[in-house]
Every structure is written in C-alpha cells, then in structure tokens.
Amino acid sequence: MPYVNVKVAGNLTEDQKRKIVEGITELLQDVAGKPPESTYVVIDEVNRENWGKGGKLLSDKEK
Template sequence: MPYVNIKVTDEGVTPEQKRQLIAGTTQLLVEVLNKSPSTTFVLIEEVNTDNWGIGYQTVSEL
C-alpha cells in the first residue's frame, strides 16, 4: 500500500494539475512497482510560501 506525499507551494496549482499529479504518480507506481491503484494513496499538500525556505529566505521573499 504505497503512500506518496507531494508538497508544493500554494501558488495557484489548479484542480486539473492536482488530478494529473495524482494520476501520473499512481501510474508510475503501477508500472515500476506493480502496485494496485486501488491501494495507492497520493496526498498533495500546499504549503504557504511564507513557510517554505530556500537558503536563508522564504519563497515569498524570493
């Protein structure tokens, strides 16, 4: 039962893009690991850019 957690910044990811991420991730696990789609879980977390840092700055600052 695979569980994949995808984290992205909350900068306008559309519902269609999320569907594509879920479908593509699931298909990859089916093809590579022979996992069942019915037991494959994909979670997408949107992180506020104030809470995501690169180097010494937040993404909001960059």
C-alpha cells in the same frame, strides 16, 4: 500499499492535482507493480511564506 505525499510551494489547479494523482499512481503500478486502488496521494499546497530555501522565505525572494 504506497502512500505518497507531495508538497509544493504555492497553489495548484484542480486539474494539475488530478494529473499528479493519475501520473504517480500509474508510475507506481508500471515500475513497481503496486495496484492503483492501494495508492494514496496527498497533496499539500504550502504558503510561500512558510517555505524556506537557501536561508530565505520564498515570499521574500520574490520581492
């Protein structure tokens, strides 16, 4: 019955999302016996202006 939330800074392609969902679902089946049909994975693509690390916005670090 797992629920997994993945937050990344910036965007992912549709194919990257597909592989993340496949990979996490298989991992939870292999490691913990969780049936794939019961695993939900929700991916949040967070604007770099809305993610801070080390006291700075990621969007500022790139400048």
